[in-house]
Amino acid sequence: MSRTSTPRDPYEVLGVQRDASEQQIKKAFRALARELHPDVNAHDPQAEEKFKEAAEAYEILSDAERRATYDRYGHEGLRSGGYAPNFDGFGSIGDLFDTFFGGGGSPFGGRAGPASGDDVAVAVEVDLLQAATGARVEVSYEAVERCEHCRGNGAEPGTPIETCERCGGNGQLQAVTRTPFGQMVRRVICESCHGDGRVAAQPCHECRGRGRKARRQTLEVDVPAGIADGQRIRLSGHGHAGEAGAPEGDLYVLVSVREDERFVREGEDLITALDVPAPLAALGGTLQAATLQGTAAVEVPHGTQPGEVITLRGQGMPSLRGGRRGDLRVVMNVVIPRRLSEEQRELIGRLQATLTEENMRSDESMFAKLRRALRNQAA
Ligand SMILES: [Zn+2]
Numbered sequence: 604m605s606r607t608s609t610p611r612d613p614y615e616v617l618g619v620q621r622d623a624s625e626q627q628i629k630k631a632f633r634a635l636a637r638e639l640h641p642d643v644n645a646h647d648p649q650a651e652e653k654f655k656e657a658a659e660a661y662e663i664l665s666d667a668e669r670r671a672t673y674d675r676y677g678h679e680g681l682r683s684g685g686y687a688p689n690f691d692g693f694g695s696i697g698d699l700f701d702t703f704f705g706g707g708g709s710p711f712g713g714r715a716g717p718a719s720g721d722d723v724a725v726a727v728e729v730d731l732l733q734a735a736t737g738a739r740v741e742v743s744y745e746a747v748e749r750c751e752h753c754r755g756n757g758a759e760p761g762t763p764i765e766t767c768e769r770c771g772g773n774g775q776l777q778a779v780t781r782t783p784f785g786q787m788v789r790r791v792i793c794e795s796c797h798g799d800g801r802v803a804a805q806p807c808h809e810c811r812g813r814g815r816k817a818r819r820q821t822l823e824v825d826v827p828a829g830i831a832d833g834q835r836i837r838l839s840g841h842g843h844a845g846e847a848g849a850p851e852g853d854l855y856v857l858v859s860v861r862e863d864e865r866f867v868r869e870g871e872d873l874i875t876a877l878d879v880p881a882p883l884a885a886l887g888g889t890l891q892a893a894t895l896q897g898t899a900a901v902e903v904p905h906g907t908q909p910g911e912v913i914t915l916r917g918q919g920m921p922s923l924r925g926g927r928r929g930d931l932r933v934v935m936n937v938v939i940p941r942r943l944s945e946e947q948r949e950l951i952g953r954l955q956a957t958l959t960e961e962n963m964r965s966d967e968s969m970f971a972k973l974r975r976a977l978r979n980q981a982a
């Protein structure tokens with residue numbers, strides 16, 4: 604390898620977080636490899652170099668011990684521990700894939716046995732009240748399903764399925780490719796039988812021999828009470844059909860919770876602001892605060908200060924895992940009257956003239972007051 608500069612951070616190369624799981628690392632590498640594979644990326648002279656870099660990064664991060672060494676000591680630590688990446692010795696990129704993904708593991712789907720179906724994702728939106736009570740929503744999505752006409756085998760019913768002539772039933776062909784490492788022989792999936800080794804003498808007219816076809820599905824999905832924005836619900840087996848004999852993929856329902864301008868959600872708690880006219884804050888009184896289901900009476904004690912919080916227990920969101928419901932925190936937004944009339948101005952003037960130090964004294968220290976004033980400003 605002729606690279607002279609310091610090797611890049613393998614996490615950065617694969618584009619994964621430092622706490623990425625084994626699965627995530629494998630997935631990231633597989634995606635990169637697909638993109639950079641010289642067979643598909645002949646136009647980019649740097650693809651080969653980038654591919655090697657990705658393979659090196661993967662070799663470090665896929666080995667728990669090596670990864671731990673790298674995490675603690677970096678590339679230096681790996682070198683002094685005797686590890687030197689050496690992909691020139693592999694001979695072919697096809698071999699690389701075999702090494703990483705097991706025999707026959709071409710990145711283009713060459714594998715033994717029928718493939719299971721892919722997952723499908725569909726998005727739904729609920730409002731905050733639905734998120735609090737739970738809701739049943741209908742989702743509609745396109746998914747591939749088994750063709751009923753041919754029962755998934757791709758042949759018109761009553762017609763034979765024959766051994767593929769092109770590959771002699773192997774499902775694979777040998778292909779000679781020119782690579783940066785020289786000529787190499789690679790096995791590729793037979794395009795006539797798509798790897799089955801068998802083809803229908805008369806392809807099914809419903810699915811044109813594919814055994815599967817896309818159909819719009821609708822499904823009622825229960826969104827559980829307490830769901831948060833961005834969470835997803837997995838419905839196993841509701842994704843695309845697999846090849847004959849293989850399981851279906853899953854359906855992922857991505858839930859977004861519409862913003863409700865009256866509330867801010869903080870875990871299971873809800874926060875709302877209540878406008879309190881300054882005189883009422885001074886005298887005390889009852890006001891209606893917004894709740895999820897409507898309104899609730901809130902007793903505002905006399906002498907209430909801006910930013911004080913009155914907690915309505917159990918009026919927040921339910922917990923997804925069950926257990927205690929969250930609270931509704933009502934923040935006192937004391938409003939100083941504006942645009943006073945002549946009469947109001949005079950009334951407040953008279954009040955102002957009577958105020959004594961006793962009226963203005965609080966139980967808080969100067970420091971606590973400052974802190975609270977700053978907090979209110981930030982809110
Ligand atoms: Zn069919």
Ligand SMILES: [Zn+2]
Nearest residue numbers: 767770793796
């Ligand atoms: Zn074939």
